[in-house]
Amino acid sequence: MTRPTSEAEYLARMVPPSVRGVDRRTLLRGALGVGALLGAGGLAACGNGGTSGQGVPTGAVTGTVTVGSNQSDAVPKAAVKAYMDAFSKANAGTTVKINTVDHNTFQENINNYLQGSPDDVFTWFAGYRMQFFAQKGLVGDISDVWANMQGMSDAMKKASTAEDGKQYFVPITNYPWAIFYRKSVFQEKGYEVPKTLDDLTALGAKMKKDGLDPIAFGDKDGWPAMGTFDQLNLRVNGYDFHVSLMAGKEAWTDPKVKKVFDTWAGILPLHQADSLGRTWQEAAQSLQQKKSGMYLLGAFVAQQFGKGAEQDDLDFFTFPEVDSTIGTDAIEAPIDGYMMSARPKNEGAAKKLLQYISQPEAQLLALKADPSVIATNDKADTSGYTALQKKSAEFVKSAKSIAQFMDRDTRPDFASTVMIPAIQDFIKNPKDVDGILTKVEAQKKSIFAS
Incomplete structure (x- = not known):
């Protein structure tokens, strides 16, 4: 196989339909839409991740903040809705619009999605996959969100940090x-x-x-x-x-x-x-x-x-x-979470939302809807964990080395x-x-x- 010469060519080859069982009609059916899939803008320059223009608002935020989600199965989809609704309720005047796309389709089309008209915030993964898009300048620097974050371990921060030393990811849950x-x-x-x-x-x-x-x-x-x-x-x-x-x-x-x-x-x-x-x-x-x-x-x-x-x-x-x-x-023990696009339409609300996602309140709402995962914030109350969650937490905690998964x-x-x-x-x-x-x-x- 010859090396793709452009991001568009890379996407076209990313997963052949004969291998993945996803035809082009299926790819275009999702909420990413034709414009996002084909890319409305030019290629982003390689280099450090996108930079932000403002810090995290201290008061309530307003307007619409859009969220691209790959959590398409019923249980995780309900979990996302639960903490997004809670954020909207805590910030009167703010509407969270969730655009859910089939999990595989979202991953297969992430490159053109980020180069087109991406949502303000989107679901993604820690580790190399986060670093890859940060290096390409396709995601926003959220180091200011991390500046006052409580309860996240050094390991979680490391998994959210790119090669330039800045943070581009907020963990919400992980699982073994x-x-x-x-x-x-x-x-x-x-x-x-x-x-x-x-x-x-x-x-x-x-x-x-x-x-x-x-x-x-x-x-x-x-x-x-x-x-x-x-x-x-x-x-x-x-x-x-x-x-x-x-x-x-x-x-x-x-x-x-x-x-x-x-x-x-x-x-x-x-x-x-x-x-x-x-x-x-x-x-x-x-x-x-x-x-x-x-x-x-x-x-x-x-x-x-x-x-x-x-x-x-x-x-x-x-x-x-x-x-x-x-x-x-x-x-x-893969870490799931959220990133911000390089040029969010509502940056203030996007960062406020990311700050909320990092907190125990949001993570416990996620766990209540989806008992297969555990919170990434050490301050989250584990008394309500199921036996499986408690064992998962101990399993992860006792490991000497933690990998993310091949495709991460x-x-x-x-x-x-x-x-x-x-x-x-x-x-x-x-x-x-x-x-x-x-x-x-x-x-x-x-x-x-x-």
């Missing part, structure tokens, strides 16, 4: 990736939580005999299987190698990477078949319906379980040990145009690891050289 299961199924069948990869393989064999798909699996949308690669790479090669690989500093043809895929090939038969035709929601429902025994996913898997008894029956364990010298103290820890163009098809090719033909990784390395060199 782990292997989820139903406690009642494990109790009924006498299953034990596996500590090593050999234990996991043995457990999978037992589940097969019991008529279960050992590991639920759905990669129709391309990104879920990235989590499996990340977990294996963290266990096979460790955190430092993983983040270096994601940053383009290691060769994908390195034997260390091949070992990850070879290890994955060994447990691939434990996964649900025909995964490329199944969404993560459908895979999660197989766990919910007790047709699958386990599922490697983020804690948002709980969204597919009924509140109360069903969610109380959901539990998780960290991905088992592969190498005893590396252990299991590295996890993934590396360049978004590399993740989307290279790794999605590469991993799906592996799932279709796990015997062609050498060929797949040779192609990935060649594409990586081209993309990271830009």
